[in-house]
Amino acid sequence: MFRSLRRTLGALCAAAAVLALPLTGGARAATAPQAGAAEVGAAAAGAGYWHTSGRQILDASGQSVRIAGINWFGFETANHVTHGLWARDYKSMIDQMKSLGYNTIRMPYSDDILKPGTMPDSVNHSDGKNADLRGLTSLQVLDRIVAYAGQSGLKIILDRHRPDAAGQSALWYTSAVPETTWITNLKALATRYKGNSTVVGIDLHNEPHDPACWGCGDTARDWRLAAQRAGNAVLSVNPELLILVEGVQTYNGVSGWWGGNLMGVAQYPVQLDVANRVVYSAHDYATSVAQQSWFSDPSFPANMPGIWDRYWGYIFKQNIAPVWVGEFGTTLQSTVDQRWLAALVTYLRSTSAHGNDSFHWTFWSWNPNSGDTGGILKDDWQTVDTVKDGYLASIKAPGFPGGGGGDPGDPGDPGGPGTAACAATYTVTNDWGGGFNAEVKVTNTGTTAISSWKVTWTWPGSQRVTNMWNASHTQSGATVTATNAAHNGAVAAGGSASFGFGGAPGGGGAPSVTCAAT
DSSP: OOOHHHHHHHHHHHHHTTSOOOOOOSGGGGOOOOOGGGGOSOTTTTOSOOEEETTEEEOTTSOEEOOEEEEOOOBTSTTOSOTTTTTSOHHHHHHHHHHTTOOEEEEEEEGGGGSTTOOOOSOOOGGGTTGGGTTOOHHHHHHHHHHHHHHHTOEEEEEEEESBTTBOOSSSOOSSSOHHHHHHHHHHHHHHTTTOTTEEEEEOSSOOOTTOBSSSOOTTTBHHHHHHHHHHHHHHHOTTSEEEEEOBSEETTEEOSTTOBOGGGGTSOOOOSSSSOEEEEEEEEOTTTOOOGGGGOTTTTTTHHHHHIIIIIHHHHTTSSOEEEEEEEOOOOSHHHHHHHHHHHHHTOOHHHHTTSSOEEEESOSOSOOTTTOOSBOTTSSSBOHHHHHHTGGGOOOOOOSOTTSOTTOTTSTTSOOOOOEEEEEEEEEEOSSOEEEEEEEEEOSSSOBSOEEEEEEOSSSOEEEEEESEEEEEETTEEEEEEOTTTSOBOTTOEEEEEEEEESSOOOOOOEEEEEO
């Protein structure tokens, strides 16, 4: 209903964005948040496939987990591949997601990528970028992204976003892509990644909306019945996957966001042949996407928890099933939107207070080229919007064990012989004279996984760290020692982690750095 602009602008911008925009400057960029919330909980949780228990998601050993992630779109557009690869290497993108404390990637796609021979467009191979993607089909590129994400300790949720690259569809089928094709392709993806627990679930269809209904009994329109048919088909070939089911637009005459209305679950829950696999998914947005009546309520934003309770929050609060806010986002340009996001983050329950007994979420979006929300990255596809990312700090959660995308018998496998070693690179990302920003990338250069790292450097001048994120630090004179945060200390062999900081004054250049690992 509201967001065709956001979905189409990404594809239109792709070709133009090959020429990356310059870094944006200003001292505002030096106010990045600490990622302390991501340090709470058992870092080892998340191994293997997941299942549900009441309102929680549990890993293969029964430990609770929290999805705290990001949407990275593009496979659903005419590019047939995640956006931004015209500017950066896909591995550096995933490294940065991990360094910021995101633990899951929601990966939108259209059925077009399952057509034989579909090739990605706008992938940059210059200067060694994306070298291992050269000549691969779109599905093969998805394989590489899944493999590297798993190695890095990120999980993937596949999101059937559109029947084809042309645009959204109200129902799960169109004349060109019938339900039989939808289900066949869902089963093909479930089979493709069977045994690879990096892919923990499939979001069956993005944002069903009018005339889609919930519980009306019309098989041509009843999304709940369609979700049961598709979910059971997926589980027939891969019974370990989570089945993520979005809402509709209207239920019993009450309308909301596309995919955001789950009122019908109370009377008509999704029932699958395999128990403990259903996760309900809501979408929620702010005024940069569209106006809704609740934004002009005199009690706003105090009225919002009641709105969310009514549409989808009751499912969690009544212990019916886990709830995952698969999309939420805003440009943050208006005061209303800022207050909305602050209220929603509070409603989703902080990790420090509630641990993994919380709502799950993936923010829209990583991409800056989302027309009515923007992204965590700015237009250069490199610089982090630290204000927007900062709103999410309290609901970030621990990462998961890496290695899921590796081959058995790799020398870095746990228990194998090897040595712990690391190297670090220091890059000044912005310098405005009075201050600067820098990013340090830590790479595991050894043959075994490391559990912690420490980076040291000495500036030639009077520079001092003013703030640091995704690491902690001490400074003695001109010498700085930075140590990993709880969520990014574990790095698989060949993997990497990153942290950033602001400092002053500028003009110090990049000093030599040393790295120690255990």
